[in-house]
Amino acid sequence: xxxxxxxxxxxxxxxxxxxxxxxxxxxxxxxxxxxxxxxxxxxxxxxxxxxxxxxxxxxxxxxxxxxxxxxxxxxxxxxxxxxxxxxxxxxxxxxxxxxxxxxxxxxxxxxxxxxxxxxxxxxxxxxxxxxxxxxxxxx
Numbered sequence: 001x002x003x004x005x006x007x008x009x010x011x012x013x014x015x016x017x018x019x020x021x022x023x024x025x026x027x028x029x030x031x032x033x034x035x036x037x038x039x040x041x042x043x044x045x046x047x048x049x050x051x052x053x054x055x056x057x058x059x060x061x062x063x064x065x066x067x068x069x070x071x072x073x074x075x076x077x078x079x080x081x082x083x084x085x086x087x088x089x090x091x092x093x094x095x096x097x098x099x100x101x102x103x104x105x106x107x108x109x110x111x112x113x114x115x116x117x118x119x120x121x122x123x124x125x126x127x128x129x130x131x132x133x134x135x136x137x138x139x
Contacts, residue, residue: 004017005025008024011027012027013025013031013033023039025039037080037082040118041070043114044115045069047107047115048104048115049089051103051112052089052103053066055103055106055107056091059099059103061093061095062093063093064094065090065092065093066090066092068089071086072084072122073085081121081122082118082122083122085123085124086126087124087127088126089126091131092130092131092132100135104126104128108124108126125137
């Protein structure tokens with residue numbers, strides 16, 4: 001993997017690229033783009049969502065609509081790593097909640113490289129909703 005960033009104007013703001021796709025990296029809230037920590041959190045939920053949907057597809061589960069969110073808490077002192085991340089997945093379709101739970105656990109515990117890096121400093125928890133019914137991680 002090869003990635004690069006270029007500074008934009010005189011600001012502490014960057015355009016990152018893998019050569020095919022660009023992202024804006026912001027250092028302050030008034031700049032266009034995401035902060036590096038926002039991108040890290042999005043990478044956790046993005047990676048696990050890819051796993052989740054791929055596993056469910058292999059299990060012949062039909063997902064008509066999907067949405068995921070992540071909330072994070074960071075340490076007060078530097079380095080301000082994540083200490084807690086909570087993911088919430090929402091699925092609609094012909095989906096068995098037990099299969100969703102198993103797929104999420106497989107993703108977070110085994111397949112998602114990003115969550116397995118981040119869980120060295122953060123407790124990762126989740127909930128999910130299937131067709132309007134909410135399920136907690138430890139039910």
